[in-house]
Amino acid sequence: MSNPFVPDVDTLGNLKPISKVVFSLGSNQGNSVDILQSAVTALADTPDLIPVDLSSVYVTKPVGAVVDQPDFLNLVLVAETVIEPSILLERAHAIEAGLGRTRDIVGGPRTLDIDLVMYGHRTVDTDEMTLPHPRAHERAFALVPWLEIDPEAEIEGRGSVKDLLAGLDTSGVVRSDEVIELP
Template sequence: MKVVLALGSNLGRRFDTLQGAVDTLFDAPGLQFVGASPVYETDPVGGPAGQKPYLNAVVVAETKLQPRMLLDRAQSVENAFGRVREERWGARTLDVDLLVVGDVVSDDPELTLPHPRAHERAFVLVPWSQVDPDGEIPGRGRVADLLAGLDRAGVWLRDDLKLQGPA
């Protein structure tokens, strides 16, 4: 089934962290890389004032892994890159969010699928629309249609940065 992951970083060597996350996510069996979006620089949304801009990208993969296993892998990758969870929506070295896992819908507080705010975030939908133009969020609709209703201010293409698939 298709899995869509959002990557974000606003601390440290942001691009190196995103590329390292891609490499690490696909280093173990169970995920097959399909594609990565362009990288976007984005204004912080929510959280404390004074945060630095983020680099954001979306990665699409195929998997047979269960959502809980994917969450465990995503959190392990975050931890490997120094993620500290002190403040909701605070600055971070790396954020790896599961946006959709196939057509799974779950209200589990530890793993809500699809991601509960993906449909309202331009910093997610803009890159997602680039790597997966026909993407859909179960229960919400097509990514392109959702994006059409959002303000894209604060989301800038970084055409000087390009994520590579796993080696």
């Protein structure tokens, strides 16, 4: 896909590097298809964020502390940007809140979850964020859709998504007939 993106410049007039970013989106409350479509549209409407590819939708079993909840619909969006990771995370949280996300129960049901999985080859470890996402390499619900659209995908410091998936149980990740589209 050709990229019409025009590189940005920093305050010194230097070109900012364009970075590949990976978002994992999930929903298991409300009308998850509409919520995910709205989230993808909102991300695509973000200035200086250029969507590159969007995976199929997958039905996935909940993981973590609260497994007694409805299945999730999950997908992955790959984009390019010059936006700093902290700003992307703020944008993701604003989209989540705008679509009804509350943070009542850690790992519990949610209308929308947007994880920033990877930002180029950058590693970040702050109180607000860790990149690459600290559990992405363990999450088949994120890796299966990511591999679908990026067969050469790698997680910095962890290895190829294909190799990581070889060591995971993917039986709870099933491609759905639901369709979410880039605007």
